[in-house]
Amino acid sequence: MRHAAALAEAAQSSSRVSAARRRPRQLVAPSWHAPWKLQRVISGLGGWVRCVAVDPSNEFFVTGSADRNVTVWDLATGERKLTLTGHISTVRGAVLSPRHPYLFTAGEDKKVLCWDLEHNKVIRHYHGHLSGVYSLAMHPTLDVLMSGGRDAVCRVWDMRTRSEVHVLSGHTNAVASIITQPTDPQVITGSMDSTVRLWDLAAGKSMGVLTHHQRAVRALARGSGPGAAGSGGEHSFVSGAADGLRKWHASSGQFLFSMRAHEAMVHSLACNSDGVLFSGADDGGYRMWDVATGHCFQAGKAAVQPGSLDSEAAIYCAAFDMTGTRLITGGADKTVRVWREDPSATPESHPVDMDAYRAEVRRAEEAGAV
Template identity: 45%
Template sequence: MDSYDGENPLLREIDDFYSEIRWNNQFKYMGKLPSYLEDQINERKPILEQNDPFDIQEKPLSTALIPLDNTTRDVAGESLLDRYQKLITQEPRKHNPWKLSKVINGHLGWVRCIAMDPVDNEWFATGSNDSTIKVWDFASGKLKLTLSGHVMGVRDLVVSKRHPYMFSASEDKLVKCWDLEKNAPIRDYFGHLSGVHTVDIHPTLSLIASAGRDSVVKLWDIRSKKAVITLVGHKSPINSVKCTPADPQIISCSNDTTVITWDLVAAKPMKVITHHRKAVRDIAVHPGEFSVASCSTNDIRSWKLPEGSLLTNFESQNSGIINTLCVNQDDVLFAGADDGTLSFYDYRSGHKYQSFKTKQMPGSLESERGILSSSFDMTGLRLITGETDKSIKIWKQEFDSEFEELPWNPILSSQRF
């Protein structure tokens, strides 16, 4: 934001005002501002009453913008109308293109899940339908370790930042705790009635959350192995559960088309998000802001937390069945689809700036090109994908190359509000 150094307090106030509502730029398509925004304007009205250039209460937005013309400029010489248009359109940031860097083979089944070393960024683990967990050196791509213990496919993995533990969820109804110093399982968490699809670690409490085909979220005490809370609310298998340090501390998505944010103290839903029309297959929490993205068939949306209000509709038409989402600190959202399509989005604007098919492995069928899992490394500069051709692929950003960015249509992607 430009600094006015006190030269024109009115212009500074105007600029601050429109900066606060830039996330609500979808209002440019509406005839009238909503009531809660009018209340905010009423609070500011005494400040602006002296000159009253923005008397927009009870007026259509088009009428309210009449004073903003190209003759009204700030001290830097920029038209206030131009500045306002930039704020409401939320033009996408420029991001560097992605390309394939490395292909790793070793699993005998679909690669269902990926977990990155959260401390040193030196290794990552993958789980597969072949019931094994493999640990790979991130720099060289060489296999370091194979962990066996599950008797059915491994569906999810998560590595603790605070303990030398890794947790795995499997179709064999178990959640296992692996000691990464002993490279062996040390605890089993019994209690699910069917396959477990997802597991996550609470960032501040000694709890893990797991969920799966039995449609409930269970919270386990890590040390005692007891299920301390069972969250009931979904009506179909749960595909992903995430933990956050602040309310809502638990977020889950399900085949029942809903995303639920949970009140952990009351053990009941805080908000049930019903905007999706088909099964919600994955959710991804933004690492730098309190928001979450969710994906369904041809549908990706992001939600503001804790209230669960819609932030952005992503340009996800014709994207197929989206299985996996992840987002890095540079506001790049990745979506991997059943047909092998990799799509990269600007998280704030919803603009899809790059999309292409994954590299098909020699000898694999066309139908074996689906992307099932994904994870950025800790720097956000590398992307790891697990695929149905049993391969693991590492993608990297190119900083010096030019590519043909997909055109941006601000009508297709709703802007933040």
Template identity: 50%
Template sequence: MNNEDPQEEYWNKHVIMGFLLSGFFLFGNFFYLSHMTWLFAPVTSQVIAKPNRVVFQVLSFLLTQRNLSTAALWREFLHVLNGMLHGRTTESLVATWDGIWETHSGKLKLTLTGHIGQVRGLAVSSRHPHMMFSVGDDKLVKCWDLERDKVVGSYHGHLSGVYCLALHPTLDVLLTGGRDSVCRVWDIRTNMQYRAFSGHADTVCSVFSRSTDPQVITGSHDSTIKLWDLRSGNSMATLTHHKKSVRALAKHPTQESFASASADNIKKFSLPRGEFLHNTLSQQKTIVNAMAVNQEGVLATGGDNGSLWFWDWKSGHSFQQSQTTVQPGSLDSEAGIYALSYDITGLRLVTCGADKTIKMWKQDESATPETHPVNIRRF
């Protein structure tokens, strides 16, 4: 993309996070950063920080009894939601498929309807910020105009539910994967399928593309990860290191490497060839549904049992483990974390789970090393 493209400048002012979930989840710990070392502190008092110690605390808590199925976050953006945001450019929204919510007040701002089944994912185009894409169990892939709050395009081709999607960072290309074991490539200008990557033996549940190379990476319930050439449509490599379903992938924002999550372990690979680098040094011992890594190399993973672990990207060491607690009125089986993501700064984290709650974390600038000392023996 041309560096002078106003859409690129426009996009750099906000962030979008797409979540695969059936609800939201709230957990109850704080964590902070001391240079490259992140740690949690218990919620017993107000957390405080000073320079070089980044502390996260609850930003807002949103609870709804509706059947939430997808979420997204917009940050520092005033115009995409049809003028519904007012005030400073630092205001944020959280969008579920039940509607779009203000993070500071928890108020519902907008409701979009169109799918006839559970929505599995959302993504907003960096090249066309007024365009949002959604996928769901109804086999449908839809394009929404966020300025007019309506569907402006549909993509037909999947033979079963669509579980994941990703937009190419520099091309007008949409990637979708689903229960038909196929990753499909769409031209968003024509709404036509450009290519189909066939080779997985089970559901394609995670996908991402690289901006520096025409390459697509997919993860599947068949326990494999495949690397594809976007130009030719051929498979470049099949990674068989996992023994159980690969449910989540996360590429490092600045490094040519990515991580994959499964019930057997979390593994890291290099790009573009997919060489195996290492396993994490311990196991979360659950199905990991979601993962995200920030610019500082802090990998966060959310599990089906409500566990939230933080890892050092370089070493694979888990320096903090947390267990979520379901909200009053929810079942213990609804402790699972279904999605999580950092914002564009890497200093805020959003987690979502099965008990229909969402928790956002922000930097607290009043903590000191004395109030939250780092226990070096843990490392």
């Protein structure tokens, strides 16, 4: 019965996507955004940087890496403040609580840990995953933690009691990314089985399966800015895979449009309150998008740190700070990069290229992706 229900969900989602693909896309003039420039490169880490999280007070940020360490950095200066040790394998997920002095981390060692940052020590373990844990998220209003990993489930934890509230099962491969929100669906997961699932947190059941991607979905990001939830506009999210980016209506799961992004696997997505979406790929390529329209206003490739191999160019993680004015990325060359908008840029010096935008949409339509 459970298998039949999953197939019915998939069929319903596929028909919805097909209908969306037949609708002509309306061209709306993209908002102007200044290009972003590299401000600082932080080196000296002992392994690939796999996750990054920014402190809600905007004073520091945290990275997790393949050297098994969790590192706390001063956001203003980029100086290392603290190194936390407790994992015995690559740290793949990190999230900071906005209501408590707690940091949560997860790794390939199957561990999910809660750190008290006032005493800099582990105070809770969350046991249950059968294999490596790849992703973490915290509910914005409830004391509930979500973790996903190679065992193909998203586990929902009561943060305080460490009890397992739900096991959200249905994916057939690793859960690589999780986002949460206060309204239904409260949990959205992206998986290496190439699907995105929407979940009812209260019932612990899947509300829908989005099957537009043909490759592993390794990154998700909530849409932000003038068209985001809480601002009177659309309530959306973006999924990233090697076959491009897809934008969806969060509440209904309706497919909105595609963004033909990178030539390589997309590992990281981040969106700020101004509606700037960042995507980072396996080959070191990055793109900056106007998330409302899907217009790419900047593209480039980050040079690997001297001494690293060209194959170590991947951008594995990204996060904007609380003001949305700084972007922090981490990658396979064992560095952390901090980016800022170019203060000298103006709409006159860097105008919106409408011809390029129309060409982007046309290429997507010709490929049948819209």
